[in-house]
Amino acid sequence: MRPQYHFWPAGSGPGHDAWNVARLIDLSRDLPRHDVPVASFPEIDTDYWTDATSSPTVRRVLNHARLILAVDPTHPIILRPDGRLMDGMHRLCLAILQERTTIPAVRFGVLPEPDVRNCRFEDLI
Template sequence: MRRQYHFRQSDIGLLAWDVHRLVALSRELPVSHVPLSSIAELDEAYWWDAGSPPPTCRQVIEHMQLVEAADLQYPIILCPQGRVMDGMHRVAKALLQGKQEIAAVRLFELPSPDHVGVDPDDLCYDDV
């Protein structure tokens, strides 16, 4: 699978977490089911930020393909505050399927980011 990152803006620059590390850190956490209505990212710009050009139809279709391929057997990963750190394509798929909730694990502590102040284009996206 291709390396992926979770990004968040901060006062010290863009923070990036390696999703494969988040998966490893959350592997033993208890799985619960959270209501889709509690996932704030569903009503926010998520894949394309306000500063970037609007997505092309091709980019939207590519994301639709990722949503279609998402596997709901894997829980999403939430930070301690309940924000999605991994699994937004699964969230979208669950909503499209009319589900009311989704399996999730919640980190007890926010791990330190793997990268601070980086440009996403400078990160490694090789297959792991």
């Protein structure tokens, strides 16, 4: 499987900063877990998995459905210091499908340095 990344608009320049999710998992391993309300994530009402170069085709939606059904819900989602999602959208979707009101999460107190600065999505995926 290809590396997964969390992308966020770069502080400078037109690109994005990117964090390798495997590294985020390692860095967050000892952070305290807490339950977060499922309804508190604005990302669930955004075009999260597509952009100007990809549309939400039925095949893409089905691929995400497979990933949602295959997740391990015991792993906490990972949050930025501001509470935004860094890793775990498929786990969040499963929690919504299961009508759970909370989801286990860990949250960085300080944002780790990105693995790549000011990049384009296509450079890494």
